[in-house]
Amino acid sequence: GAVVSQHPSWVICKSGTSVKIECRSLDFQATTMFWYRQFPKQSLMLMATSNEGSKATYEQGVEKDKFLINHASLTLSTLTVTSAHPEDSSFYICSAGGGGTNYGYTFGSGTRLTVV
Amino acid sequence: GENVEQHPSTLSVQEGDSAVIKCTYSDSASNYFPWYKQELGKRPQLIIDIRSNVGEKKDQRIAVTLNKTAKHFSLHITETQPEDSAVYFCAASRGSGNTPLVFGKGTRLSVIA
Numbered sequence: 001g002a003v004v005s006q007h008p009s010w011v012i013c014k015s016g017t018s019v020k021i022e023c024r025s026l027d028f029q030a031t032t033m034f035w036y037r038q039f040p041k042q043s044l045m046l047m048a049t050s051n052e053g054s055k056a057t058y059e060q061g062v063e064k065d066k067f068l069i070n071h072a073s074l075t076l077s078t079l080t081v082t083s084a085h086p087e088d089s090s091f092y093i094c095s096a097g098g099g100g101t102n103y104g105y106t107f108g109s110g111t112r113l114t115v116v
Numbered sequence: 117g118e119n120v121e122q123h124p125s126t127l128s129v130q131e132g133d134s135a136v137i138k139c140t141y142s143d144s145a146s147n148y149f150p151w152y153k154q155e156l157g158k159r160p161q162l163i164i165d166i167r168s169n170v171g172e173k174k175d176q177r178i179a180v181t182l183n184k185t186a187k188h189f190s191l192h193i194t195e196t197q198p199e200d201s202a203v204y205f206c207a208a209s210r211g212s213g214n215t216p217l218v219f220g221k222g223t224r225l226s227v228i229a
Contacts, residue, residue: 034216043205043221044160093159097213105150105209105217107159 002028004096006108013084013115021079021111023094030096030106033077035069038091038110050077084115118143120208122220129196130228137223139206140188148211149182149189153202154222160205164191167211196227 003026013019023033032051036044048064050056050071058064068080077096081088093110119142129135141149147168152160166173166180166189173180177196182189193200203224207217 032214043219044217046216046218049216091157095217105162105213109159110157112157 002096002106004030004094004106004108006094006111008111009109010112011114013113015085015115016083018080018082019084019113021081021092021094021113023077023079023096023108025075025096025106028096028106029074030077031074032097033069033071034095034097035067035077035079036093036095038093044093047079081113084113086115089113089115118146118208118218120206120218120220122206122223124223125221126224126226128226128228131196131198133196135191135193135196135200135225135227137191137204137206137225138188139190139208139220140186141208141218142187143208143210144187145210146208148209149180150207150217151178151180151191152205152207152219154205155202163204193225196225198227198229201225201227 005024007022035047037047038044046059047062048056048058048069050069052071052074056069071077091110094108096106122139150165151163153163154160164178164180166182177194179192203222205222206220209215209217
């Protein structure tokens with residue numbers, strides 16, 4: 001079945017540094033990638049939607065200059081958290097569209113980001 | 117945009133009893149309604165889904181019902197077991213894989229042995 005590989009699974013970084021999270025669709029072409037953020041004991045909140053080769057669409061309240069999304073190919077999308085602060089600590093998870101079953105929603109395994 | 121409400125936020129049941137979680141949605145164009153089970157620190161796992169041309173779907177102990185007129189859908193788990201304990205999320209989308217899933221706030225289900 002459809003698989004999305006997400007790396008790293010966890011990362012600890014210092015405040016002010018940047019962190020890049022990668023999501024790769026392994027056996028299908030992900031024309032659309034959705035990025036979600038999940039704070040402890042809360043739901044998954046959509047941050048942005050990216051389509052291959054075009055600029056990402058950000059949800060209201062999500063800073064596009066802070067959360068840089070690149071979807072340069074049909075198999076790779078990246079989220080870079082720039083100048084990370086402790087309040088950015090969260091579980092980040094991608095969901096690919098365009099392949100697989102279930103109308104194409106295939107989740108990555110998530111990245112636990114801790115900013116110290 | 118779509119708004120999904122989910123109730124209850126917590127639910128405790130005795131092992132063997134049934135559990136019901138309810139969701140409502142606002143976008144009449146939504147046509148895909150999945151349910152996910154999420155364990156701590158893991159990705160959501162799809163447990164069952166329903167599309168707007170179907171009113172009910174069952175898979176062993178799990179069933180989902182959809183009332184498109186009222187814009188609500190429900191998850192039913194029968195003969196609950198301790199391993200059913202987790203957080204469950206409902207979601208809705210316009211389908212096609214090119215529109216995002218909008219999630220409910222989640223229900224923490226505890227099955228007491």
